[in-house]
Amino acid sequence: MEKYLLYFNNEEIPKYVQIAKHIKNLIDSNNIKDGEKLPSIRKLSKFLEVNNVTIVNAYKKLEMEGYAFQKMGSGTYAKRKDVTRKYRKQYSDILKTVSSNNIKDYIDFTGEIACTEFFPVDSFKNVINEVLDRDGVEALAYQETLGYEGLRNSISKFFWNNHKDIDDILIVSGAQQGIDIVSKAIINVNDKVIVEKPTYSGALSVFKWRRTNIFELEIHENGIDLDKFEKILKKNKVKCFYTMSYFQNPTGMSYNLDEKKKILEMAEKYNFYIIEDDYLSELIYDSNIEYKSFKSLDENDRVIYIKSFSKIFLPGIRIGYLISPKKFKEAIQNSKVNTDISTSSLMQRALDLYINKGFWKKYINNLKIVYKDRYEFMKMCINKILSDKVTFFDPGGGLHFYLKINDNINIDCMKLFNECKKNKILITPGILFYKNIYHGKKYFRISFSQVDKLEIEKGIKIINSLLEMGNKYE
Incomplete structure (x- = not known):
């Protein structure tokens, strides 16, 4: 209780305002932890030698300013603002x-992206001109909702050895949009989401905007602690786990094959889905690191796979793709339509031709x-x-x-x-x-x-x- 000790030195400022300010400072400085229960009204009023109404008003002020919340029948709890x-x-x-x-x-x-000085501008310019000569005005028109069929075919052929149905591949405007439309499609207010700690700030922002309950799991050299992961899963109905499987942003950590298989088994056992942000997996320098995405190991259709070309290609083209489980395919496609209808038709066709000509490799x-x-x-x-x-x-x-x-x-x-x-x-x-x-x-x-x-x-x-x-x- 000592940290709540406060001397009322300014008679012009109401005591409840001074108390609220003092508690806010304690929360901001981490002396009161996020989610920590505040003293009962009776206990704090006795400690500070003020009446109960003063504490009631102080707690109401904290709630109004986003520093506290009430649990019916339990009391008032601290809430750290998103500083x-x-x-x-x-x-x-x-x-x-x-x-x-x-x-x-x-x-x-x-x-966070490849340096543009290495981008072969001339070859890409030639590809764009070839697309315009070949397709004319069609190259500039809106395409079908899923994206340009030629590009989806190329993604299935060159990146998945034709093991993915092109109707399951959705073209998006980069990984950030992919995370956003997936969240809009499958995550509701108060749903529980597990993320790595630390993790990509853009994903955190999306999950906060969806008003989810976010569980953070510390990430180490060998990935997350699977025992702690399972403890959360046993106690909570988790909707999804967001992960960057290779060279995680920011830690640089990559999951090994055994960890991926165990997480996939847990996904089936505890009925949650994995949002896999395949971040920079093309840039493997250590020969001991083998490329096997969660999605490539996914036997139970539990993985929503997101891939961006913008990170290592030309950022301005803003193209990526995602592959979703059958269960969510329609909802995610509708979410994409509600976001921006279609990703640039010309850039999709140009990227398709660029890949097919062998320039990408x-x-x-x-x-x-x-x-x-x-x-x-x-x-x-x-x-x-x-x-x-x-x-x-x-x-x-x-x-x-x-x-x-x-x-x-x-x-x-x-x-x-x-x-x-x-x-x-x-x-x-x-x-x-x-x-x-x-x-x-x-x-x-x-x-x-x-x-x-x-x-x-x-x-x-x-x-x-x-x-x-x-x-x-x-």
């Missing part, structure tokens, strides 16, 4: 400001050579320059590393982000990947997709100097 949104907006605004000026003045470690092979070299170089720089200040997991592929600042370094990721920006370096703060920002304060992500070796070494040396001065920012 992550504030930091995400701050981060986004800074990146927009930088982009609108001259991004080339910065060492950009924030990239050649492009990916070249990209892997370039990025494996950068990956190895960045890993070497981290080990050589930052080894006494951070710890990290070696992902074996993808486009980034996720670093944890050692406890003896007195700086959090937002302070580091702001100091880096002053020094013309951009990083991604770890707090953006957690439901509760207090879990991500000591983490940050750096990507090598938009930087060359000289920039990688220079940027990491500057980050090292800023971490060394950590005490200065306290």
Whole structure:
């Protein structure tokens, strides 16, 4: 009870307002945990030597401001506001400001997409011209709801060895839209969703917007703790589990074959569905990592598979696809129609021809050579320059590393982000990947997709100097 102790020094401000403000500060500072039960009205009024009505009004004010909620017959509970949104907006605004000026003045470690300098513009331009010559105005018209049939055929043939019916493949405008339309189609208010902790902030935003009950499961080098996973499943009716099966954003972790099989068995046993965001699986550098998606192992139709071409291809084309279980196919297709009717017809046809001409495979092979070299170089720089200040997991592929600042370094990721920006370096703060920002304060992500070796070494040396001065920012 001592943390609730409050001295009423300002007679002009009502006591209930002062009490509410004090409790808000305790919640914001994590001294009162999210979901923690607040003292009973009688107990707190006695402790603070005020009448019961004062506490009732204080609790009502907390509820109105989104800091508390009531459970009938149980009492009042603390609720932490989504302050992550504030930091995400701050981060986004800074990146927009930088982009609108001259991004080339910065060492950009924030990239989540392949660098456009490696994109073969000439070959893609020729493909677009060939599509326009071949199809004329048809190339610019809306296509059927599922997407251009030729592209769906190519996806089934080249990526699934014709093991997927093209009527089960839905073309979408990138992975983010895929997550969004799936959520609208199958997830209702108060449904229970399990996510990895940390996880992709865009998915978290979608699930929060759907007002779901989100369970977070800590992710380690070998994936989530399956025993803890099953305990949640036994006690709760879970609708779905969202996962990035390869080079998870932000940790870089990939699931092994045994883990995938066990999770699929649990999905059938406990009647939930897996939303698989197949993130950057093309960029495997470690020969010990085998590619086997959840969907390829799915014998009971439990996996909703989402894949984006935008991450490793040209971001501006905004094309991806998803494959859903038969049970949800119609609902997800309707959700897509209600969102934007159709994804760009011209870009779908161009991508289809690009894949069929063999350009896609050649492009990916070249990209892997370039990025494996950068990956190895960045890993070497981290080990050589930052080894006494951070710890990290070696992902074996993808486009980034996720670093944890050692406890003896007195700086959090937002302070580091702001100091880096002053020094013309951009990083991604770890707090953006957690439901509760207090879990991500000591983490940050750096990507090598938009930087060359000289920039990688220079940027990491500057980050090292800023971490060394950590005490200065306290």
